[in-house]
Amino acid sequence: MHKCNCEQPLVPIMVEVIDIKEETPDVKSFFVKNIDSNGVPFNIEPGKLAMVSHVPVGEGMFSCTWQEGDEYLQFAIKNVGLLTGELHQIEVGQKLGVRGPYGNGFPVQDCKGKNMLFIGGGIGLAPLRSFIKYCFKNRADYGKIDILYGSRSYADLCFKEELFELWLQEKDTRVHVTIDNPEEGWGGHVGFVPAYLEEINPATENTIAVVCGPPIMIKFVLQALEKMGFSDEQVITTLEMRMKCGIGKCGRCNIGSEYVCLDGPVYYLNQLKQLPPEW
Amino acid sequence: MKILSKTRLENVFNKLNETAEVFVPMQRGEQSGFYPWQTFAAGSDKLWLEALNVYLPPKNVVFPQTERMYNIKQEGQDVKIDETYEDSKSRVIFGARACDVKGITCMDDVFLTRGYEDSFYKARRQATTIIANACYAPGIACFCSAMGVKYVDPEGADIIIRDIGDGYVWETITEKGEMLTARIADLLEEREVTLPEPKPFQQDVNYDGVAEKLKGMFEHPLWDKLSQTCQNCGICTYVCPSCYCFDIQVKMYGNEGYRFRCWDSCMYEEYTREAGGGNPRPASKERFRNRFLHKLEFFKERYGHPLCTGCGRCTVVCPAGISIVKIIDAVKEADTDA
Structure with missing residues (x-):
């Protein structure tokens, strides 16, 4: 079952961490699914982003590492700062928030036959x-x-x-x-x-x-x-940029008149070269 | 013509205040801005509808400086979001100038278009009625018409008032305006008056072609020169009627707390600093350049008009004397052949 937070795009949907895998000493994969029903909060195509919220700590934008059908969303997250440091402390069963999917994703159709x-x-x-x-x-x-x-x-x-x-x-x-x-x-x-x-x-x-x-x-x-x-x-x-809203409003992830959260984060190099060199 | 006599202004504020929070321009100590009529202190506050401009624009009415979004409760691994705070209480902005109304319509473009509607902004915006005060004598720092703002016929207002000396011509524009006018109809009178002749601007600003020219000026040396004195204090973004950038933060008291958003500023280093240490705009020059390109070029590319409404506030308050007017002039004059 999919939920939608389109009516309140800045309010996360609560999910439960069903598994955590240590990928490297400073990277962990978090597997999340809906709390009160089966399934994942939303479908997310390759390369799209989701705002992952350790609700009492903060939110951060991550590219979704994989969606396994209705089973789970996976986010591989490196411990680099305050939020990710706290995320690395949580255990299976922790409730997190997610909102999304955001961004354009990889051009999987364009690449067919390549x-x-x-x-x-x-x-x-x-x-x-x-x-x-x-x-x-x-x-x-x-x-x-x-x-x-x-x-x-x-x-x-x-x-x-x-x-x-x-x-x-x-x-x-x-x-x-x-x-x-x-x-x-x-x-x-x-x-x-x-x-x-x-x-x-x-x-x-x-x-x-x-x-x-x-x-x-x-x-x-x-x-x-x-x-x-x-x-x-x-x-x-x-591309990676600091993001807060994920919906092209809060301002900070711009490159020229593009918002990476909304118009990106995936770009062909010829598109990027049209933009100011701030990436 | 419907006329509101200035002797009845307070009656109108009191009447509107029964069903809405009414924001009016006031001088309050060293500060000036749009404050709630119910907080008006006759001894120390001065009603200031003539001002061009009060220091603080009325953007906080639709986009508060800090705004609680939702409550958070945690119990061990359980975390609940138990209440959201979309605020749809009725509000009235009385006497906003055309530049400030334009600032709000710029925010409408940002918050209500391009794929997502911001529910917090939408709730406040829909519940806000704007009464614009047409300008007939532009102030010393004003240059709104250069930025495409119609100062005599403000766009985006629900009601327009026009100062005729002893009163205001009261012109209702929208349905929302009709509803408000109906509430105070008995305080208006009917008479014919002659409207004043608009006076010329006190400074000459020419924005024509600037957005287009800026497209090729990202790496131009003028940014080094112009940004040299900028202290990155952010006051320009704070007083700006159209600056809308925000941060989202959380405040917890033990196991309970809330997430809120607050105004942010592109002038600050943390604004774009990534957790991993990267920063696409680490230095003052880059942030300065981005701010003015956003105002004069990027926003126009995205939404069809600039993000500067010519109110002149930033040119008045900047401690380093930086002026968007001088920047427009410098871009106009810049040699781009090199």
């Missing part, structure tokens, strides 16, 4: 994961899938079961994982994501690259993609 190249760094894999899983769920709609993901260390890699097991079993799929520095027991690639991307040198033809990660990674990945011949129309990224 080869997909997902490039993520750190917690940046969390938003991408909704699109990656969507592709696998609708496998026939997409061509070859390459997932390039890097983190500081092995421990800091999110969604390890998927990276090292589940996604490898998918058809026409390659997963490239790298960590910043060598460490004992790690036999995989070592180095930063942009350099690894150039090593892999993926084919540009009929390919869409979807990028999310820390700003410095995004900057060098975009340069590398350009060097490899990707046009701006072949590159998608999803």
Whole structure:
């Protein structure tokens, strides 16, 4: 059963945390569903946002990591501040608020028939994961899938079961994982994501690259993609901004006349280049 | 013509006050603004309908400086939102100038269009009747007509009053206005008068083409120069009739509390600072630039008109002498060939 808070878009719907999974030392996944009935508070397509409210503490905007049908909404959240620090303290059974879905989401329809190249760094894999899983769920709609993901260390890699097991079993799929520095027991690639991307040198033809990660990674990945011949129309990224309302009213997440919460957070690079360079 | 004699103003306020909270322009100590008529203290307050302008615009009537949104109760892991506070009590703004009415209609664009209606704003706005006071002699800092505001025929008002010396011509515009007029009809009189001739503006401002020119000026060196003296104090946003940015915060007393929203300011560093430490507008220059581009370019791109209504308040109160009028002039004169 879906609820709607369209009449009161700033008032959250209460949900219950049904599971918490420790992804890395500072990232936890929270799985939530409705309190008084089965189901999830709303449907949320890949790349869309939800305001997650630890009601007595604060609200923060997160890209939904995955919606599993009527079972749950998943949010992978890194502990970086006051709200996320408090969220990392909660236990299963905690009631949280959510409002949404907000934003435009990934262009899953536009990308049909394309080869997909997902490039993520750190917690940046969390938003991408909704699109990656969507592709696998609708496998026939997409061509070859390459997932390039890097983190500081092995421990800091999110969604390890998927990276090292589940996604490898998918058809026409390659997963490239790298960590910043060598460490004992790690036999995989070592180095930063942009350099690894150039090593892999993926084919540009009929390919869409979807990028999310820390700003410095995004900057060098975009340069590398350009060097490899990707046009701006072949590159998608999803932006992060401080947000309070989520509905294009409170003002702070603007880039030029765009509100990232409402008009974004997903942009093709050619769209982004039309905007003032404040992202 | 329907006329409200100035000798009957207080009778009108008292009558309206029976069913609504009536906000009228007053001088109150060192401050001036729109305050509730029921708080009028004859000894110290001065009714100030002639002012151009009182320091504080009436935006707080529809968009309070702080506004409780809902109550929160927690018990262990259980958390309940048990009451929301959409406030639909009747309110009247009496004597708002065209620039301030335009400020409210700018907020209507923001809060009531583009996909979502803000329920808290909507409740207050629908319950508010606006009586605008037409201007016939623009004040020293005024430049509203340059920003497209019709100062003699304010747009967005439910009733327009026009000062004729001993009274006001009373013109009802909307259905909401009809309902209010009906309540005080016996205090109005019928007579024919000649309306005054509007006087010219005391400063010349030309906004034509500025929004379009600004499109190519994001990286222009003039922002370094213009922003140099800005202290990021935020007073310009506080007195602005159309600045609407807000924050959402929570206040808990033990297990009970409430979430509220309050005015925020794009002049502050925290406004855009992300939890992870990133900030797209970390320095004064970037915040300054964003504020004026929002006023003069971005808002117009999104909603079709600028977010400055030419009331002149920010140019009067700025401790650093920054003036949106001078910025418009500087943009006009700027060399963009480089």
